[in-house]
Amino acid sequence: MLAAHPWLLRTASVLFVLGLWEWGGTIPVSIAFPKCSETLVAFGQMLVDGTFAAAYVETAGPLLVGVLLTGIGGVLAGLVMGLSPRAEWLGLPVFIVLQASPSAAIVPLITFIYGIGFAAKVFAVVLLSAPVIVLNSYRGIAHTPKSLLEMSNAFMASRWQRVWKVVVPAGSGLIFAGLRLGLAQGFTGAILAELIITPTGVGDLITYNRSVADYPRMFAAILSIILVASVSVTLLQRAEQRLFRPEMRPL
Numbered sequence: 001m002l003a004a005h006p007w008l009l010r011t012a013s014v015l016f017v018l019g020l021w022e023w024g025g026t027i028p029v030s031i032a033f034p035k036c037s038e039t040l041v042a043f044g045q046m047l048v049d050g051t052f053a054a055a056y057v058e059t060a061g062p063l064l065v066g067v068l069l070t071g072i073g074g075v076l077a078g079l080v081m082g083l084s085p086r087a088e089w090l091g092l093p094v095f096i097v098l099q100a101s102p103s104a105a106i107v108p109l110i111t112f113i114y115g116i117g118f119a120a121k122v123f124a125v126v127l128l129s130a131p132v133i134v135l136n137s138y139r140g141i142a143h144t145p146k147s148l149l150e151m152s153n154a155f156m157a158s159r160w161q162r163v164w165k166v167v168v169p170a171g172s173g174l175i176f177a178g179l180r181l182g183l184a185q186g187f188t189g190a191i192l193a194e195l196i197i198t199p200t201g202v203g204d205l206i207t208y209n210r211s212v213a214d215y216p217r218m219f220a221a222i223l224s225i226i227l228v229a230s231v232s233v234t235l236l237q238r239a240e241q242r243l244f245r246p247e248m249r250p251l
Contacts, residue, residue, distance in 0.1 A: 034216040042216035043223055051205065052224055059201035062118055063190040066125025067183055074130050074182065075175060078137020082144075082171070083163070092138070099131035107192050121193040128189035129182035136178025140171025176240035180233045187229045 018036050025035030034042075046052050081088045106127065110120045144167045152162045168175075194203020202221055209218035 032213075032215050034219055038216040039219040039223060042214075043220035046205075046217060046220055046224075052202075055202045055205050055221075056224075056228070059190055059194065059203070062121035062193070063125055063186055066122045066189065067129060067186040069122070070126050070129045070133055070182060070186070071179055074133030074178070075137045078134045078139075078175070078178070079141055079163075079168070081134070081138045082141025083167070088138070088142075091134075095131045095134045095138075098127070099135065103128050103189070103192065107189070107196050110193070111197055116198040120197050121190060124193035124197070125186045125189040128192075129186040132185055133178040133182035136174045136181065137171070140174030140178075141167055143174075144170045172240070176236065180236050180240075183232055183236060184229055187225065187232075191225060 021036040021039075025033055025038070028035075077091065081091050107124050110123050110127070148166050148170055149162065152166045157165070190201070191203050191206075194201045195207060199207050202225060205221035206218055209215070209221065
């Protein structure tokens, strides 16, 4: 039954987590931990009065610019690294170090270069999303099955035909996995920049409501980030299934 209707299991899982949240707020775990019902009421109020709309307009600009720059540049960088041993030797250690570095400690340093404006938030998004996009794209390209490359050689494909008709489609799974993870990391970078660098957008909702001890609205802002990020990643996964991975399309 669950295999035939996976949404039942997902719904049950969400309800179970919300139930635990409500129970934890009733105990209470902490005065700063509101009940789920209070958070949902605050969420509805902020949705109706336009608080979320105004905040996400402020957050969406640097997020979209940063993710777009990293999505295009990161995939191209991964493609070059996967095809060129010299580029791999030069670029791979850099992105591995960036991925392993503590982002919360690096983001404040951005203010010394870009100040506290739009460019600083874009750079924070790029800083967090670039390593995962580049490394996943590189792995997808570098691990193209040799049988496919040999087949393209047998059919006398040119280098560009081999890249765009064999290598890129073969690595599309890891490339889109990197884009999904990069989008999630981009959300983290945007919110982190708003919390640490400049109090605007959704990050300002969290900071302000925490300062006035309005914890239901603070948790409602956090919940909105989770929902927006989850929907965005899901839509990107659906795009992957439709465009590049026909074997994953639902029947």
